[in-house]
Amino acid sequence: MNHFSTERLTAERLNESHLADLVALHLDPDVARYIGGVRSAETTKAYLDVNMAHWDQHGFGLWALHTKDGAFAGRAGLRHIMVDDIDEIEIAYAFTRSLWGRGFAAEAATAMTRIGLSELALPSLIGIVNIANGASRRVLEKSNYLLERSTNRHGKDVVIYRIRR
Numbered sequence: 780m781n782h783f784s785t786e787r788l789t790a791e792r793l794n795e796s797h798l799a800d801l802v803a804l805h806l807d808p809d810v811a812r813y814i815g816g817v818r819s820a821e822t823t824k825a826y827l828d829v830n831m832a833h834w835d836q837h838g839f840g841l842w843a844l845h846t847k848d849g850a851f852a853g854r855a856g857l858r859h860i861m862v863d864d865i866d867e868i869e870i871a872y873a874f875t876r877s878l879w880g881r882g883f884a885a886e887a888a889t890a891m892t893r894i895g896l897s898e899l900a901l902p903s904l905i906g907i908v909n910i911a912n913g914a915s916r917r918v919l920e921k922s923n924y925l926l927e928r929s930t931n932r933h934g935k936d937v938v939i940y941r942i943r944r
């Protein structure tokens with residue numbers, strides 16, 4: 780679970796060595812647009828701590844992704860999230876701007892969905908996406924998630940997609 784790889788990506792359990800790459804990723808306004816906005820280095824450090832603790836507590840979480848030539852590609856994973864008082868597992872992903880549009884997110888999402896449904900035997904996974912985030916919606920659709928409903932979350936209009944085992 781700490782590592783997996785796909786045709787073009789390697790994934791490593793998030794750890795302290797990924798901090799600088801995560802800080803840079805979260806400082807890019809294009810990347811941050813639909814995921815809560817640009818984050819300071821301090822906020823990303825806290826984010827890293829929370830997500831490392833998630834691994835310790837649950838045995839899964841976010842991975843740092845690299846292309847096969849070793850370049851940082853982004854972060855993605857599976858994590859607990861409360862939605863209307865229900866404990867769900869969401870799929871999450873954010874990629875370096877220069878790599879968008881090459882199918883990397885769908886490649887990672889497909890692999891993580893298999894891990895969630897088959898290896899972790901979770902009954903279902905959800906994706907929560909800003910209604911205007913067309914690229915992310917398309918990633919979920921390409922990974923066979925179905926649109927479940929739209930709702931408002933933290934003041935934003937979002938759509939919830941789901942895939943079942």
Ligand SMILES: CC(C)(COP(=O)(O)OP(=O)(O)OC[C@H]1O[C@@H](n2cnc3c(N)ncnc32)[C@H](O)[C@@H]1OP(=O)(O)O)[C@@H](O)C(=O)NCCC(=O)NCCS
Nearest residue numbers: 810872873874879880881882883884885908913914915917
């Ligand atoms: C969303 C994100 C992960 C997509 O990564 P990616 O590697 O470019 O995704 P893929 O190449 O696998 O697929 C993107 C798909 O969306 C399509 N797309 C791109 N922009 C789109 C838009 N504005 N509207 C609709 N579809 C769009 C692409 O054409 C592609 O579909 P296709 O393969 O059928 O042509 C990337 O844009 C990102 O990191 N965004 C910032 C973080 C973020 O928003 N994460 C998701 C939070 S829910």
